[in-house]
Amino acid sequence: MNRLVITGGTLLDQHGEHPGDVAIEDGRITAVGEIATTGSDTLLDAAGCIVAPGFVDLHVHLREPGKEEAETIETGSRAAALGGFTAVVAMPNTDPAQDSVAVVEFVRAQGKRAGLCEVLPAGCITIGRAGERLAPFGELSAAGVHLFTDDGSGVQDPQLMRSALEYAGPLGIVLAQHCEVTSLTKGAVMHEGSCCSRLGLPGWPSIAEELMVFRDIELVRLTGVPMHFLHLSTARSVQLVRQAKAEGLAITAEAAPHHFTLTDEQLSGFDPLFKVNPPLRTRADIDAIKAGLADGTIDAIATDHAPHAPHTKEAPLDQAPPGMLGLETALGLAISELDMPLAAIVAALSWQPAAIAGVADRHGRPIVVGEPANLTVFDPAQEWTVVPAHLASKSRNTPYAGRTLRGKVRHTVFGGVAVVVDSTATR
Amino acid sequence: MKHLLSIEDLSADEIHHLLELTDHMAEVSSRPIPKVPALRGKNVVSLFFEDSTRTRTSFDTAAKRLSADTMNFAVSSSSVNKGESLRDTIETISAMGVDAFVIRHKSSGAPQMITRWTNAAIVNAGDGWHQHPTQALLDCYTIRTGLNRRDGFDGLHIAIVGDIKHSRVARSDVQAFAALGASITLVAPPTLLPPSLEGWPADVSHDLDALLPDLDVLYLLRVQRERMDDALLPSLHEYSAMYGLTAQRAARLAPHALLMHPGPMNRGVEMVVDPGEVPGSVILNQVTNGVAVRMAVLFWLLGSGSDLKGEA
Numbered sequence: 142m143n144r145l146v147i148t149g150g151t152l153l154d155q156h157g158e159h160p161g162d163v164a165i166e167d168g169r170i171t172a173v174g175e176i177a178t179t180g181s182d183t184l185l186d187a188a189g190c191i192v193a194p195g196f197v198d199l200h201v202h203l204r205e206p207g208k209e210e211a212e213t214i215e216t217g218s219r220a221a222a223l224g225g226f227t228a229v230v231a232m233p234n235t236d237p238a239q240d241s242v243a244v245v246e247f248v249r250a251q252g253k254r255a256g257l258c259e260v261l262p263a264g265c266i267t268i269g270r271a272g273e274r275l276a277p278f279g280e281l282s283a284a285g286v287h288l289f290t291d292d293g294s295g296v297q298d299p300q301l302m303r304s305a306l307e308y309a310g311p312l313g314i315v316l317a318q319h320c321e322v323t324s325l326t327k328g329a330v331m332h333e334g335s336c337c338s339r340l341g342l343p344g345w346p347s348i349a350e351e352l353m354v355f356r357d358i359e360l361v362r363l364t365g366v367p368m369h370f371l372h373l374s375t376a377r378s379v380q381l382v383r384q385a386k387a388e389g390l391a392i393t394a395e396a397a398p399h400h401f402t403l404t405d406e407q408l409s410g411f412d413p414l415f416k417v418n419p420p421l422r423t424r425a426d427i428d429a430i431k432a433g434l435a436d437g438t439i440d441a442i443a444t445d446h447a448p449h450a451p452h453t454k455e456a457p458l459d460q461a462p463p464g465m466l467g468l469e470t471a472l473g474l475a476i477s478e479l480d481m482p483l484a485a486i487v488a489a490l491s492w493q494p495a496a497i498a499g500v501a502d503r504h505g506r507p508i509v510v511g512e513p514a515n516l517t518v519f520d521p522a523q524e525w526t527v528v529p530a531h532l533a534s535k536s537r538n539t540p541y542a543g544r545t546l547r548g549k550v551r552h553t554v555f556g557g558v559a560v561v562v563d564s565t566a567t568r
Numbered sequence: 569m570k571h572l573l574s575i576e577d578l579s580a581d582e583i584h585h586l587l588e589l590t591d592h593m594a595e596v597s598s599r600p601i602p603k604v605p606a607l608r609g610k611n612v613v614s615l616f617f618e619d620s621t622r623t624r625t626s627f628d629t630a631a632k633r634l635s636a637d638t639m640n641f642a643v644s645s646s647s648v649n650k651g652e653s654l655r656d657t658i659e660t661i662s663a664m665g666v667d668a669f670v671i672r673h674k675s676s677g678a679p680q681m682i683t684r685w686t687n688a689a690i691v692n693a694g695d696g697w698h699q700h701p702t703q704a705l706l707d708c709y710t711i712r713t714g715l716n717r718r719d720g721f722d723g724l725h726i727a728i729v730g731d732i733k734h735s736r737v738a739r740s741d742v743q744a745f746a747a748l749g750a751s752i753t754l755v756a757p758p759t760l761l762p763p764s765l766e767g768w769p770a771d772v773s774h775d776l777d778a779l780l781p782d783l784d785v786l787y788l789l790r791v792q793r794e795r796m797d798d799a800l801l802p803s804l805h806e807y808s809a810m811y812g813l814t815a816q817r818a819a820r821l822a823p824h825a826l827l828m829h830p831g832p833m834n835r836g837v838e839m840v841v842d843p844g845e846v847p848g849s850v851i852l853n854q855v856t857n858g859v860a861v862r863m864a865v866l867f868w869l870l871g872s873g874s875d876l877k878g879e880a
Contacts, residue, residue, distance in 0.1 A: 338762035341676040341697030341739055346763070411677025455655045457675030459696070 143183045145559060146176055147518060147552070150187025153484055154194055154507045155492055163192060165514040168557030173510055185552045185559060187518045193487045194505045195227025195258075195515035195555065197494040199288070199317075199395050200371060200443035201468065203229075203260070205251060206244070207236025212448035212535045214248065217468070218257035219533040220446070222560045224468040225517035225550040228259040228495070228504045229446075233270065234293040240265035240276040242284045249285070256568060257560050258553075259515075261498055264289040266305050266316060272297055275305055282312045287499030290317035292371055293418075295353050297323060302357065306366040315393075315497065317369040318357050320378070321419065325349035330459050332405040332420040340408065342458060345420045347375040354378045358385040358392065367391035369497055372445050374400045374419040376429030383438040393497050394433075395443035398474040399465060401430045403540060413454045413461030414540045417447070420463075434489060435481050441494035442486075444471045448536035466539040469532050473546030476521055483521060491517075518552040525549050533566060570869050571690040573680050574699045575743040583708065583747055584720075586864050590709050593863035596633060607636035610870050611665055615641045615657075616672040616693070622831060622855060623693050623702075627670045630862035636667075636870070654678070655685050662686040667870050671695070676736075689869040697734050703830055704740035706861040708748060710854050711785055714826045721750035727779050728770075729755040729811055730789030730838055733762050733800075737830045738789060742770050753779060755811065759800040760791075776811055780820040787828045788813060788838045804837045814840045826850050 145165040152161045152173070164172035164182075178184060203217035214231070221229045231248055233239030239248060245262040252260025264281040268274045270291040278289060289309070295318055296302045302318075309316055326345045331337050333344025354370060358381060361368050373379060373394050382394045404423055407415040415421060433439040447464025454461050475486045495505030506512040526545045529537040553561035560567055571577075578586075596604050612631040616624050624640070631638045641661065652660075658669070668689040671679045676696030683690050694700040711726075712718060726745050732738045732754050745752055746769035753771045754761065765772065773779055780786070791811075795801045808814075813827070818841045821827070827849040833839045843849040 333763045335764040335766035338764045339739070339767065341695075341699070341736060344763050411680045452653060452655075455653065455681075457654070457673065457678040457681055459675045 143181055144171070145185065145554065145557065146178050146182045147185045147187050147192055147516070147554070148176070148178065150190045150192040150518060152192045152508045153487055155488070156507055158484060163508060163516065165554060165557050168514055170508065170510055170512050170514050173508060183559070185518065185562065187551070189522065190518045190520045190551055191483065191487070192508065193517050193519070194491045194508065195517050195553065196225045196472070196490040197498055197500065197504050198226045198229040198444050198446070198468065199441050199494045199498055200292070200397070201229045201231060201446040202234065202448065202464065203231045204448055205235065206247065211450045214251035214260055215255040216533060216535040217446070217448070218252060218255040218260060219566045220468040222257040222553045222555065222566055223533050223550060223564065225472055225519055225553055226258055226468060227515035227517070227553065227555045228261055228498065228500055230261045230263050230288055230498050232292045233263045233265045233290065238265050238270050239263060240268050242280050245281060245284055245286055256558070257566065258555050259500070259504070261288070261500065262286060263292070263317070266291045266296055267301065270294055272301065275308060278309055278312055278314060282314050286314070288315050288317050288369070288497070290319065290371065292317065292319045294323070295319045295321045299356060299360070303360050303364065306360055306364040306368070310364065310366040315367055315369050315499070317371050318353065319371050320350045320353035320357070322349045322352050328459070330416065331408045332422045334405060334423060336405045336408060340411070342408070347377060347422065350375050350419055351377045351381065354381050358390060361385070361390050361392055365391070367393070370394040372397045372400065372419060372443065373430065373433070373439060374422050374426060376426045379429045379433035379438055383433065386438060393440045394438065395441040395494070396430045396434060396439045397443060397445040398467060398471050399540065401427050401434070402474050402478050407540065408458070411458050413456065413458055414465065414538055416458055416461055416463045417465050418463035431479060434479060435485070440489065441497060442471060442475055442489045443494065444468050448534050449538050451537055454538050464538070466532065466534050466536060468534065470527060470539060470541050470546065472519060472550060473525065473548045476548030477546050514554050514557040516554040517550060519548060519550045521548050523547070523549040569687060569689050571683055572701050572865055572869065573690060573692045575701050575704050575740045575747070578747070580747045583705070583744060586705055586868060587709050587712055589864035589868060590857070590860045593860040593867070594857070596863070597860055603633050603635060605635045606867055606871050607631065607634040610636045610667040611639065612636045612668045612670065612866060613639045613641060613661055613666045614670045615643070615661070617643045617678070618672050618674045618694070620672050620694070622858070623672065626855070626858040627693060627862050629859050630866055633859070634863055634866055636866065654682070658682050658685045662688060668866065691865060691869065694736055696736065698736050698739060700736040700740050702858070702862055702865055703737050704744035705865065706854055706858045707741055707787070707828060708744050709857045709861055710828065710850050711826060713857070714850050714853065715784060715824065721745060721748040724750040724784045725753070725782055726750045726785040726787060727753045727755050727783050728787045728789065729776060731760045731791050731795060732756050732789070733760050735789050741787065742768060746770070755779065757801065757810070760795065777817065780817055781822060783821065783825050785826045785828060786813070786821060789830065790832065790834055791838050808837050808840055812838050812840045815845070818846045821848060824848070828854060830854070
């Protein structure tokens with residue numbers, strides 16, 4: 142097989158930033174620095190680009206099995222690769238749910254078949270995500286599952302959550318919570334505040350998230366077992382996590398790009414494209430999420446990529462499902478909207494989530510000889526406009542149609558294979 | 569295409585214009601043959617996805633008095649019950665040739681969404697907790713005629729009492745009354761107020777008794793039994809004791825004050841007194857004026873020229 146050489150870029154990893162070429166053979170990095178290329182090399186031009194460890198998305202909904210009309214593991218993987226991700230954590234709210242070895246093996250196998258990125262199935266915390274009985278953590282963990290969540294719902298019962306943490310402890314797995322006290326969000330469509338009051342829509346109050354963040358911080362304190370908070374959306378949640386981390390508790394957190402770019406005012410036109418769970422909140426919340434990313438309170442940018450077939454979003458707000466596409470716009474939104482050094486943005490997209498996902502042995506690695514070749518090459522200055530029809534996802538529910546973003550993935554190398562070349566998927 | 573989706577979309581001038589147009593329509597309605605050819609050949613389709621008697625009948629009567637063709641689409645007997653999507657329903661009926669849809673829907677924002685799928689004018693006849701613009705216009709018209717305030721509501725004090733949180737009537741009325749210059753007080757227990765009143769041109773009170781003598785208009789809203797299931801009210805009896813209009817409270821209203829209600833009333837809950845015994849009650853005038861206001865709205869959206877003079 143030909144040698145693959147990424148030429149003329151700036152290498153950026155956890156050890157710093159410097160110009161250099163990268164040579165790849167048999168899935169591994171074989172040379173770094175100034176590389177004399179030969180006619181038989183396959184070259185990837187990285188002039189003006191950053192070459193970074195591949196991105197890891199802790200939070201995607203690939204919809205397979207169960208809702209293949211919205212997304213398949215293949216189409217979602219393609220969207221991931223185009224967004225610079227070499228690994229994605231597939232949320233377990235599939236049908237059937239990812240609460241058995243059979244289902245997680247299927248998801249992983251479909252990911253391998255697509256061959257565009259590593260698909261890491263998350264396990265459920267409870268059987269069928271019903272919040273009643275624990276899923277088989279041990280069996281699933283033995284099958285390679287590292288992150289467990291009932292995402293889409295939070296675990297409501299504090300006794301069950303306590304038990305889940307205690308049981309999980311010796312397995313070395315991570316439980317991830319969708320923080321929402323559902324008795325406070327009955328029928329909720331959007332953030333509870335002045336906008337929902339004017340529009341006559343049931344509100345999703347910030348405190349419904351914050352109460353569960355607080356409860357689970359205390360459960361981590363009690364059990365000593367680590368936890369990850371999914372898609373934090375409120376200023377107070379960020380503050381609670383900041384304080385818990387300062388106290389040394391084993392807590393990590395993620396935020397989604399839409400929660401640092403869009404506010405509840407977007408719902409004024411009743412467009413279900415802007416309906417998401419947790420909901421878009423206020424300018425003050427956006428500022429707090431950004432501050433949390435900047436000071437490391439929030440470890441990871443995770444997209445909560447949630448495809449929905451077009452007809453399902455053509456319903457009144459209260460009937461349309463929540464969720465929006467995220468994989469292909471995450472990097473551009475982060476570079477355009479976050480006032481953070483590029484290295485910090487890459488950290489939040491790459492090695493920090495890789496550690497949480499339990500794949501730090503193969504993703505988000507330093508760019509040095511011998512490491513697995515999972516790399517993202519992006520142009521941080523390239524401006525591009527989001528056109529829904531051009532997205533690789535099977536669905537079209539991006540809230541950013543027509544928005545011009547700065548920062549675009551040019552090439553993605555997964556397992557030594559150039560799966561995206563010149564912003565086009567090769568498979 | 570012009571629509572009537574929300575009072576927010578109307579300027580004060582447009583509200584005044586519609587109320588003046590309503591004067592003409594009231595005159596038409598008072599003729600021996602209350603019918604003009606203004607909308608002859610126009611097709612007005614009522615699509616009610618939620619039960620309503622008075623609003624649907626009122627629109628239907630209004631359209632007929634303007635000689636429009638009308639079609640009532642009863643959702644319970646339609647293909648919506650077979651799982652047809654809102655979009656397909658609208659596109660299918662639109663394909664028959666529709667000039668205006670009159671839409672009632674339990675979801676806030678549904679009429680606005682429907683504008684994407686048809687070239688017809690959309691009249692919002694009530695969407696969720698959001699808006700009920702023709703109700704607000706007929707309420708304005710009722711106050712305008714009842715208190716002889718053709719030039720606006722400057723200096724009027726209007727109290728809206730009841731379940732503001734879940735009320736599309738309250739949202740529309742507050743905007744319309746304020747646009748015309750009234751000062752507004754919302755009266756309700758905190759659990760029946762919207763979570764935020766930021767930007768609302770209204771004050772809040774929890775003491776109806778203190779307000780009564782000062783009011784020019786007392787506007788009562790329907791309070792529903794299901795609010796007790798959501799722990800928003802301890803009991804209707806308690807609501808009635810604190811906020812219901814008893815004979816004693818009615819007696820403390822100023823002699824000129826108007827009593828209004830959008831209907832249907834909950835007798836014994838918000839309306840303890842028999843409104844027929846309250847001299848300022850204009851509740852039936854509201855219903856009468858509803859037809860003229862809806863004629864004005866349909867004419868404003870679909871009419872052309874000054875063909876209000878002829879006879880059908």
